[in-house]
Amino acid sequence: xxxxxxxxxxxxxxxxxxxxxxCAYENTAFDYFPWYQxxxxxxxxxxxxxxxxxxxxxxxxxxxxxNKSAKQFSLHIMDSQPGDSxxxxxxxxxxxxxxxxxxxxxxxxxx
Amino acid sequence: ETGVTQSPTHLIxxxxxxxxxxxSSQSGHNTVSWYQQALGQGPQFIxxxxxxxxxxxxxxxxxxxxxxxxxxxSELNVNALELDDSALxxxxxxxxxxxxxNVLTFGAGSRLTVL
Numbered sequence: 001x002x003x004x005x006x007x008x009x010x011x012x013x014x015x016x017x018x019x020x021x022x023c024a025y026e027n028t029a030f031d032y033f034p035w036y037q038x039x040x041x042x043x044x045x046x047x048x049x050x051x052x053x054x055x056x057x058x059x060x061x062x063x064x065x066x067n068k069s070a071k072q073f074s075l076h077i078m079d080s081q082p083g084d085s086x087x088x089x090x091x092x093x094x095x096x097x098x099x100x101x102x103x104x105x106x107x108x109x110x111x
Numbered sequence: 112e113t114g115v116t117q118s119p120t121h122l123i124x125x126x127x128x129x130x131x132x133x134x135s136s137q138s139g140h141n142t143v144s145w146y147q148q149a150l151g152q153g154p155q156f157i158x159x160x161x162x163x164x165x166x167x168x169x170x171x172x173x174x175x176x177x178x179x180x181x182x183x184x185s186e187l188n189v190n191a192l193e194l195d196d197s198a199l200x201x202x203x204x205x206x207x208x209x210x211x212x213n214v215l216t217f218g219a220g221s222r223l224t225v226l
Contacts, residue, residue, distance in 0.1 A: 006153075036217075043115070043201050043217030044154065089153050098144065098167060099215065101153030 003027055004092050006102025013080055014110050021075045021105045023090035028071065030092040034099070035064065035075045038087045047088070048075070080109045113138055115218035117202050123224045124192050132187040132221045134202030142166070142207040143185040144215065145177060148199040160185055161207055189223075197225045 005024045013019045025033075034049035050057045050064045050073065057064045061078040077084055087106045091099040116135045124130050136143050142161045146154035156169035160179035174190040183204070189196055199222050203215035 004153075041219065043203075043219045045217065046214060049214075091153075098156035098159060098169060099146075099154075101155070103153050104151075 003100045004090060004102045006090050006105060008105060009103070010106045010108070012108045012110065015081060017080050017109070019077050019080055019084075019107055019109075021088055021090070021107070022072065023074065023092075023102050024070075024072045025092045025100075026071065027092070027094065027100075029094045030100075031095070032093040033064070033066065033073050034091050034093075035062070036089045036091060036101075038089065038104075044089060077107075080107075082109045082111050085109050115202055115204050115216050117200075117218040117221050119221055120219070121222045121224075123226060125226050126192055126194060128192050128225075129188065129190045130192060130223060132189075132200050132202075132223070134185045134187070134204075134218060136183045136185070136202075136204035137216045140204035140206050140216065141183050142205045143179055143183065144203045144205070145185070145187045146201040146203065146217075147171070148201055148220070150198070154201055157187070192225045194225050197223060199223075 003026050035047045036044035037047045038044040048059045048062045063076040066073045085108050087104045089104045090102045093099045118133050144159040145157040148154040157171050158168040159166045163179045176188045178186045199220040201220045203217045205215050
């Protein structure tokens with residue numbers, strides 16, 4: 001049973017565009033929703049995270065939108081750059097035990 | 112501040128063999144988690160170690176086992192390797208006692224190929 005569903009699988013945007021990656025979760029007990037960025041040959045790196053008591057969080061060019069009633073959250077990347085080309089994973093967690101990851105979105109930002 | 116380091120970076124084993132992967136946690140982190148990332152997939156939780164004891168386990172069979180040492184470093188052992196064990200094995204550390212326990216810092220991983 002996949003508890004976190006992520007879409008799209010891949011995404012191509014032009015430089016300056018705003019890619020949006022969506023995730024949906026099933027377990028209403030999840031209380032922590034991070035996004036990770038992974039470059040080839042590297043481990044995932046935490047980008048931004050949100051708790052369910054807020055609907056939006058912004059850090060630099062990255063914004064998480066959270067819809068608790070719909071059990072969905074999304075990542076927006078403002079003014080995307082070629083250096084943002086990577087695979088992005090959403091995840092969800094309950095308590096402090098483990099993270100349930102989505103399957104990832106491969107983003108390509110064209111110059 | 113040193114990050115999470117893993118060794119070896121790449122290794123090739125044959126089916127039925129055993130493998131040990133090693134991880135040094137980030138300075139100040141006392142909790143280590145292991146994840147398996149198959150090609151084109153998201154990481155899957157294997158288990159977590161805190162105070163040298165297994166603190167939780169994902170849906171992996173007992174042939175996946177681990178250890179945590181007093182210096183918080185950790186090992187992942189996999190016995191009776193199967194072809195499907197081929198994956199990137201990621202170690203992540205976190206500062207459990209500081210209220211930021213969910214903030215995982217990942218290493219670059221150990222790429223295991225089983226032939």
